[in-house]
Amino acid sequence: MGSPISPIVCNLYMEHFEQLALESAPHPPIWWFRYVDDTHTKLKKEFSQEFTDHLNLIDPDIQFTTEGEEGRSLAFFDTLTVIQPDGNLDIKVYRKPTHTDQYLNFSSNHPLEHKLGVIKTLFHRAEAVITDPVTVSEEKAHVKRALSKCGYPSWVFNKIDNSAKGKSPPRKDNPKPPKGQIVLPYVKGLSEALRRNFSQFGIRMCYKPTRTLRQYLVAPKDKTEKKDITGPIYLIPCQGQTTKGLCQESYIGETERSLRTRFLEHRRPSSTSSEVSQHIHIESPGHRVDINKVQVLNREPRYFERGVKEAIYIRAFRPSLNRDGGRYKLPNVYDPIIDHYVTKVKSGHIADEGCS
Structure with a gap:
């Protein structure tokens, strides 16, 4: 734990583990997709427990638990795979029952680009994950309603839509590389003015937070003597x-x-x-x-x-x-x-x- 090489070593071992498990399984799955320590697997129900027991016999230190589909659907991270009556798969965005639709508040002390990034990320997820175009529109409408409750005005959504439709000013194809970069604490109003001034001299400016609630409220470690x-x-x-x-x-x-x-x-x-x-x-x-x-x-x-x-x-x-x-x-x-x-x-x- 804590070593930068640990995830690489773990992933290499898991690839070895997967190859050994799938090649020696009496009834291997039709597909096996893994992300870190979660897998999305398709196989016949009568072989489900047999395959789980087979996995748990390979390495006593790596034990698997399974979760089957419910209502012809299976959640995997923030995706929901739904089996249609004709056998095709429909992918939707999945939210846990405890999800509250709370995102970065628009009035918070963060740069505007961070708030626009929230919209872009959620819209991109809808376009990249969801397979049905109608569901994509419904997901974007849900995102707009949720972000509106977090204080996002309508003009920010129009800004994202115009950018997606190519109405925003085009960027230079070969922008000059910055002469240097500085990182300063973000102060609303002042930081934007400083960035404009620095950009005139070819200097890139990045923001960092000043104080966070975590710094004030959370003390995960005992104070050092x-x-x-x-x-x-x-x-x-x-x-x-x-x-x-x-x-x-x-x-x-x-x-x-x-x-x-x-x-x-x-x-x-x-x-x-x-x-x-x-x-x-x-x-x-x-x-x-x-x-x-x-x-x-x-x-x-x-x-x-x-x-x-x-x-x-x-x-x-x-x-x-x-x-x-x-x-x-x-x-x-x-x-x-x-x-x-x-x-x-x-x-x-x-x-x-x-x-x-």
Whole structure:
């Protein structure tokens, strides 16, 4: 689970499994269509249980269950195969009894192209799946009624119909390839204007969501303890005491490993490359650092981006123990922007927004 090669390996094995099962079956099916782990099979009813038992004997780790036709019809994903009186097959769109016809609401904070894509997808399914032209028209009428309840106005359906009939302006056959591509959070009204401006310079702009309900409501995993966080940009304050009170020395760093692993390296007396170790063991003996007092400013798994964020925080906080500006050499042209937002950086707002 989780490996990108797993689906390929599983599919290769299932092809081997199918070949072995069909060649050795005493009464093989007339057809056998499979998608991932679901099959659509046609065979005589008297051989149905025999064939199922045969499948389940091939590999004890792969067991099949069957579902027969009901009312001369059989559902397979979002299709419904209906056997006509003359023996021909009629394909329709299938919806589960629990289906609610709820789709992307037209008033939601999504680009118009996403909402048009909902209509195009549902219309394309009707045209590609359904075999009877009359049923195609009925399915499209059902889609229009369902989407109208989701706030879709009539002009969007006219736009799709005109595009299908060739009334929309034709696209260039050989458009110039984009000079570059940027991905920005979608903000209604602003993003469309930015896309038009970028397109004038041959730059393609794509959208990504800002915040979703899933981010606010769902927490599928337990929160990682601070010391186990990987890829952090962190601030280590010194906890030593001076004649004027608590030591004000601090250090900002980054690591691809866990915070605990990197912190122990900073605290090690023999670590001559660590500014923190030099401070607490050589420059100010008796001073100490505490992992519970370490502040995780941000978290970034990517190497380059993590170096940039570290440089931004070093420029903003100006920690006294850092010898340089970090792994990434941030140009000075960004100083006015960082100085303007330094208050937000120190209060944690920029970290919450991703420091992008």
